[in-house]
Amino acid sequence: MADIEIEIDGNVVNAKAGEMLITVTDREGISVPRFCYHKKLSIAASCRMCLVDVEGAPKPQPACSTPIADGMKIHTQNEKAKASQKAVMEFLLINHPLDCPICDQGGECELQDVAMDYGSDVSRFTEGKRIVADSDIGALIQTDMTRCIHCTRCVRFGAEVAGIMEMGGTGRGEDLKIEPFLEEGIQSELSGNMIDVCPVGALTSKPFRYELRSWQMNAVSNIARHDLVGSNIYTQTYKGKVKRIVAKDNDSVNETWISDRDRFSYEGLAHENRLLAPQIKVEGTWKEVEWDVALDFATRGLANNVFNARQADKLGALASNTATLEEFHLLQKILREVGSENIDHRLNVKDLNNAISLESNIKLAGLEGVDHALVIGSNLRLEQPMINHRLRKANLSGTSIDVINAMAFDFNYQLNSENIISPNQIAATLAGVLKSVLQSAHAQIPAYLDDVEVTDVAVQLATQLSDSDNSVIILGEHVVNNPQALSIANLISQIAQNTNSTTLNVSASANSTAANLAGFVPGKGGLDANAMLAADLKAYILLDIYPQYDFHNSIQATETLSNDDTFVISLNSFKDDVVAGYSDVLLPIASFYETSGSHVNVEGLVQSFAAAVNAPSDAKPAWKVLKVLADLLELPGFHYADSTQVTSEVMHQSHKQHVHDESIDVKAKRGVNVIWQKSPYAVDVLSRHAASLQATKIGQINSASMNKATAKKLEVTQDGEYLGVPVVVSEAVANNCVFVNANHSTGGQS
Amino acid sequence: MNEVCFKNLDQKDAWSLKTYEANGGYSVWRKILKGEFTPEQIIDELKTSGLRGRGGAGFPTGLKWSFMPRNADMQKYVVCNSDEGEPGTCKDRDILRFNPHSVIEGMAIGGFVMNATKGYNYIRGEFMEPFYRFEGALKEAYDAGLLGENINGSSVSFDLYAHLGAGAYICGEETALLESIEGKKGQPRFKPPFPANIGLFGKPTTINNTESFASVPEILANGGQWFADIGVENSGGCKLFSVSGHVNKPSNFEVPMGTPFKDLLEMAGGVREGRKLKAVIPGGSSTPVLTAEVAMGMTMDYDGIDKAGSMLGAGSVIIMDDSTCMVEALTRLAHFYYDESCGQCTPCREGTGWLYRVLKRIMDGNGKEDDIDLLLGVQDKIMGNTICALGDAAAMPVESFLRNFREEFEYYIEHGKSMVKG
Amino acid sequence: MISNKAKKQIDTWVAKYPEGRQSSAVMEALKIVQAENDNSLTSDTIQAVADYLDMPGIAAAEVATFYENYNHKPVGKHTIRICHNISCMLNGADDLIAHLENKLGVKTGEVTPDGLVNVKKVECLGACVGAPMFQIGDQYYENLTADKIDEIVDGLK
Ligand SMILES: Cc1cc2nc3c(=O)[nH]c(=O)nc-3n(C[C@H](O)[C@H](O)[C@H](O)COP(=O)(O)O)c2cc1C
Ligand code: SF4
C-alpha cells in the first residue's frame, strides 16, 4: 500500500492508501465518535455515528468504512459532520432509557460519553420509548436489551471471534432484536468478551450486577493464571475486594480478549471456604493460632522429623501448578538449602519416567502465521481458549488443521482431517508419519521404524507437514498419561525436525512453565512426586494442593500423606477436609490477585504482576510465608524486601535441564485406556469456587464417554456410572478409550 | 407504444419461446454464440442507446457493464432485480408474465459481455405466477439449447436460476438483494466495496432491473441509435409507466421517453369520473409528490421530471384526485417505510418510526403545533445519513408533501380532522 | 421433523447455488417446512432447517423473522393478504378490509374460529394497476369489489 497524504481538519496526515479513515484518525488521536466499529471485528458501518464530511462527497461518509485516497480532505468537526453526528445521537437516544444512574454501565458507557458531547438536553421525542423483553442468556451475562443500540458488536463477536454464532438480530426495522436463538443461552468459553464489546448497558456482568460504579473502583493490571497464556487483565477492586475483571489489550498475548475462566474465576475469592487463620493440629484436634505459633510449630515439626536425625532427604516439597514463579523458586530453594532434592510439581503424571518433555518454540502471535497445524491430544478450545482463538484466526485465513484425538470434539473451525484413534495407536501412527516423512525425503530410516506400518492417514499427515513452509505441531493434555507419552513427545520432536515444523507443548497447565524455569523438579538423587509418595518421607511442605483434584492417584497420595509419622505443612488458600486430614499445620495463603509474582507462559514470556488486593483476614502471600519459614530455619539468602527481588534472582539462576530420555517405543499397545481430564472450570481451586462459572454448561461437564464396543467390553451401561462419573455412550470416542471429563481427579481408579 | 418489453404483449401465448422467436427473439443471442458480436460492440451499442437503469436510479446500463472486471480470473455473476416492491410499481411483473424470454436473453447477453457464466433472477416471493412463467421459459431455453455450458459448441456458457424472495421491500436494494440470495437477512451492504468488485458470494457482480435486461435484446437487434431516437436527449428509448390510483383505466404503458404527462394520463383514461387532478407521484412512492399544475406541464423523461421537481424513479405514476387527503396518503407511505426499514442503521430504524408516529398522532387528532417542523427536522436528519437509499426514500415524500400541501397538515393539526374528508 | 419429500424439494434449491453455499436455500427451505407444518414455524422447525443446511440456528431464525412471509403463530388454512398501500388505498382498500373483517367476523391478524381463514394487511404487492387487490396462496385477485370478495371468500374450503 502506497504512502499518501490526506488532510484532516486542515492538517496534513500521512497514511496508507486504502486504510479506513477511522484507523487514521485513531492513530492521529483525532476523536471520531463510533458505536458499531470495533478494531478487532468486521466493519458494519451501521450505527452511522462516525459520519464525517469528505470534500467532494455529496453525503457525509462513515469514517469506519471509508477507504482513504490521496489528497482526500476530511472534516470531522465542521457543521456538516457535526449535524450528522448530532442527528444520529438524537435517534439513538429516542429509544434508549435515560436512567444512567441506575444502569450498570453508568460511568463506562460509550453512549453516555458521546451523549455528553452531542445530545441535546431535551428530547423532542414524545412518542414513548421502546421496551424490549429480556432473555436469560445464562449465568455469566446479564441482559437489559431495552438499552441495546443494535451496534451488533456482540453478534459479530460471536460469529467472528468466538466462532459460534449465538447472538443474532431477529426481526427487522424497529423490531430488530439482538438475542440468542436457543433457550440454553450463551455457551461459548469466550462469552464474557461480549460484555466488554457492548458499548452500553445491554450486556453486563451477571456476577457483578448492581455491585458498584466503575469510577468507584481501582483498576490494577494483572495476569490471569488459569492457563498457559497468561492473559492480561485489569482487576477492578473496591475496598480491598476484587469486584470485576476485564480484558487488558496485549496484542502479543491475548489481543483484546480473555476467556470466561479468566474473567469470572475471581468470584471464588470471596467463597466461604477460604482458609483464613493459621492452624496447628495438637493431638488430633485443630487449633487456630497466631502466625508465629504456627510457624514455630512448623519448624519444630521439621526439626523433629527430619533435621534432628539429619534426614533432609526425608523431606519433600510439592506444589500446585498455579503457584507463582517466585513461590516455586523459594520453595525449591528452601529444600535445596536444607539438602533435599525431593521437589516436584508434576502431580498428575502417572509415570514420571514416561513424562513428556517437549519444548515450545513458537510465539503465541506466531500461531496466526502458520500455514498448517497438527494438533495431538487436545480439546484446545476448552483447555487453552486463547491459543485456540489464534489457531481459529489462522484457519479463517487459510491455515489447514489436522487433529489426532481420542474423541471428536466441537472445534469452532474447519478441520482438514480429524483422526479419532485409540490412545494406544497414537505412537504407532506418529511413527508412521515419521517414517513417511523420512521416506519422501529419501533420508535414512532408523531401525526402530523398521516394522512400522505407514498407513494412508500417516502419509496424509506427513505430506501436510512436509509440504508446509511454516507448520506447527501442538501436543495436548490428553497424552500426559498415555502409556507411550514420552515416545509420542520424542516422535513429535523428530517429525518437527525433519519437516521444519515448530512445536507447541500445551500438555501441562497454568504456570507449569514457571515451575520448570524455577527448577521445581527433582535434582540429582532427588525423588519425583510419585517416588516421594511411595517412599515414606518423614515431612512435606505442600503448596496449595488439593489431592482429590491434583494427584492422578489421590487415594494413594492421601494415604501416604496421612501416615502417622509424617509431618505435613500445608500452605493453602482454601479449606479442604482431605488436606485437614493429613496436615499437621495449615498456613492460610493469598490466592490469585492477592499476591505479587510472575507467570511464565508457554512461549516463555515472564509477566510479573502486583497484588491487586490484600489477602483476607490472616492469609498471607505464600512467598512471604516461605521467606519467613526460611528465616526461622536460619537459612541464608532469604533477605528479600519484595517479590521482585525474588524474580530477578530466579531469572539469573540457571537450572540444569535434566537429561532427556530419547527412547522411542512405537509398538501399538492393547487394552482400554482412560484419559482423565479435569473439566475446564475445575482446573484450579479458585475456578472451582466460582459459582457462576460452575453454573454454566461448561462448568457442569462431568462424564465418562466411550463408544458402544468399549462400553460392552467394560460391561458398563448408558445410565450407569464409571469411575464415579455418569457414562455417556458415544461413537465420538475412539475404540478402547474412556474419555473422562470430570470435575475431580481419578481417585486412583484408572 | 409497446415496441420493446411489451412487443409481444397482444400475441397468443406471448410468453412462449415460439412467440418470442417469431418476433425476432434470441437472434442477438444466436449471433453472439456464432461469434458475430464482441462485448465491446455491445457496450458501445448500449451506450449509444441511452438506456438507463429502470430500477430507479437511472444509471446508464452500458457504463455499468463496462465496470465489471471481465478479465478477472474468477466466477462472476449477473443478477436481475425482479423484487419490484416500490409502491406504485408493477411493470416487472408483467414483463415476467408476458415476456420472460426477453429477460433471459438480456441476462445471457449481460453474462457474455461481462464474462459472467452464472446468473440469478431475484423474483419477489409473492410473484408466484411470474415465477412459474419464468421457470417455464427457463426450461424452454435450456431445452432449446440456448443456455448451459458451451452453448451450441461455442465457448460461451451461461446458467441461469431464479431465486425467490420472502417478503421484504428492502431486498430491492441491490446489495440487500445479494445478501438475500446468500440466504441472509436483506440488510444492505455499505459501499465501497461495490458489487462490481465484491458482490454475490464475494465475487464481481452486476445487478440490473428486469426492464433494463428485457430492453437489451431489442436494442441490440435494432441498434443503439434506433432506441435512442425513440426517446429524447438524456433519456433514450421507451419506458414502462405503471399508472395507478384515481384514473379510469389504470395500466402499464410502454411509451417513448419524453411523452407529455397529460398524454399518459389520457391513455389511462383520465382522472376518474367527475374528479379533478390534485397530485401526482411520478416515479414510485419514494419520489417527491407534485401538484397537478406542475405535473400537467411535465414530460415523462429523466430531465423533464427532474425539472418538475421529482424523479422518474421506476416510472410508477400514482394519480391522486381532489378527494385525496394528503395527510392520510403520507401517513400510509410513512407506515410503509417504517414497516420495511431493515433496521440496521440508526437514522432509518429510529427515524422512520418517529415520522410514522407523529403522522399517526396527527391523524388521531392529537397533532401539535410544531409537528410540521418536527417532521421536517426528522426527515432532514435521516436524509443522506443512512447506509442505503431507503432512508432518503422515506424522507423525500415527507418533505414534498409538507412543501406542496402544508395547509392540509396545518388544518388537520388545528382541527383534528381532515380538510378534505371532514 | 423435515419429511423426505420436503428434503427433496429443498435439495433442488440447494443445487442452484455454488458448493458450500447451501444456506442460500434457507428462504425456500423455511417456506417448504412451513407449508408442511400448518403454515407456521417454531424454533424446532427453524433449527431443523438450520441443521439440514448446516448453518447456525440463529442465522436461520434471523431469516425467519426478517421476511414477511413466515408465520410464527398459528394461521388459517388460507391467509388473505390484502394490500393497503397507496394505490390500493386510493381505490378503497380500507373499506374492503372492513368488509372482509365484517364478513368473516374476525379482525386482521385473527383466525376464523373454524381455522379456515385469516386476514393480513400487507404492503404493496406489486399489482398497483389492478388495485385494490389481495393474494391468497399463489394467486393474486385484482380489481376487487365487495361482491367479488364475497364470491372468492365463499369459495374457500
Ligand atoms: C429501498 C430500495 C428499493 C429498491 N427496489 C428496487 C426494485 O424493487 N427493483 C429494482 O430493480 N431496483 C430497486 N432498487 C434499485 C436497485 O438498488 C438498483 O439500483 C437497481 O436494481 C439497479 O438496476 P438498474 O441499473 O437496471 O436500474 C431499489 C433501491 C432501494 C434503495
Ligand atoms: S437505510 Fe434503512 S433499510 Fe437502508 S440499511 Fe439503513 S436501516 Fe436498512
Ligand code: FES
Ligand atoms: S462506527 Fe462507523 S457507522 Fe458505526
